[in-house]
Amino acid sequence: MLKRNGNRVESLRRRLNRVNAVRTRVLDEVKFIRSWAQNPLRTGAVTPSGPDLAARMASFLSPSPRSRVVELGPGTGVVTRALVERGFAHDHLNLVEYSADFCDLLNLRYPGMTVLQGDAYALRATLNKPGGFLAGNAQQNHLLDGIVSSLPLLTRPEAVRHALLEEALELLKPGAPFIQFSYGLAAPVKLTGRGVSVISSEWVWKNLPPARVWVYRKGH
Numbered sequence: 346m347l348k349r350n351g352n353r354v355e356s357l358r359r360r361l362n363r364v365n366a367v368r369t370r371v372l373d374e375v376k377f378i379r380s381w382a383q384n385p386l387r388t389g390a391v392t393p394s395g396p397d398l399a400a401r402m403a404s405f406l407s408p409s410p411r412s413r414v415v416e417l418g419p420g421t422g423v424v425t426r427a428l429v430e431r432g433f434a435h436d437h438l439n440l441v442e443y444s445a446d447f448c449d450l451l452n453l454r455y456p457g458m459t460v461l462q463g464d465a466y467a468l469r470a471t472l473n474k475p476g477g478f479l480a481g482n483a484q485q486n487h488l489l490d491g492i493v494s495s496l497p498l499l500t501r502p503e504a505v506r507h508a509l510l511e512e513a514l515e516l517l518k519p520g521a522p523f524i525q526f527s528y529g530l531a532a533p534v535k536l537t538g539r540g541v542s543v544i545s546s547e548w549v550w551k552n553l554p555p556a557r558v559w560v561y562r563k564g565h
């Protein structure tokens with residue numbers, strides 16, 4: 346009798362967890378659509394990335410005890426979750442997000458993680474804010490183990506995208522990856538810098554729309 350009651354409680358708990366997960370996903374989609382409606386070019390997509398794409402992005406990084414990884418454009422935190430599931434601790438990550446609403450959500454969802462409200466295209470200045478990896482030492486280079494970006498890069502001119510990549514590669518340790526997804530056929534930033542390489546992943550067909558992950562590195 347006691348065992349049967351225990352099983353029923355467990356099954357109810359599992360069902361409740363499933364309902365909560367669906368509710369969270371739907372609420373995130375609503376927040377995303379609202380953000381897109383307010384500023385389509387900045388939000389860049391109508392729905393959050395799927396978990397397969399997020400996991401593929403995270404797969405290019407491996408945690409170590411003192412990792413420093415920056416996520417650009419976390420939105421509702423799908424890629425953030427994949428990074429946490431990959432083994433990154435909250436204090437390994439700095440999240441850089443423009444939208445104040447998304448920042449509030451990320452602070453609630455990932456307590457203890459540094460969420461920097463600011464512009465990813467002024468990366469050094471944004472990471473110099475209190476709590477950021479560059480706080481108090483804005484000129485430091487080769488500090489980061491990875492940068493993971495979901496920014497809608499193609500809404501910006503080529504020169505702006507190129508400047509972002511250059512700044513990111515200066516901040517990354519030699520050989521550390523700048524990871525960016527895109528829905529397009531061509532690399533989102535053309536290679537012009539010496540010693541910079543790019544590879545792309547296979548298509549992640551389960552994502553809607555299907556996407557690929559591009560990984561830029563310098564000096565390895």
Ligand SMILES: C[S@@+](CC[C@H](N)C(=O)[O-])C[C@H]1O[C@@H](n2cnc3c(N)ncnc32)[C@H](O)[C@@H]1O
Nearest residue numbers: 387389390393394418419420442443464465495
């Ligand atoms: C395509 S969404 C990606 C959200 C989430 N990472 C995902 O994959 O579902 C782009 C995100 O980048 C943010 N963003 C756009 N421009 C930005 C900028 N200049 N600096 C920081 N965040 C920016 C948007 O607010 C949005 O959250």
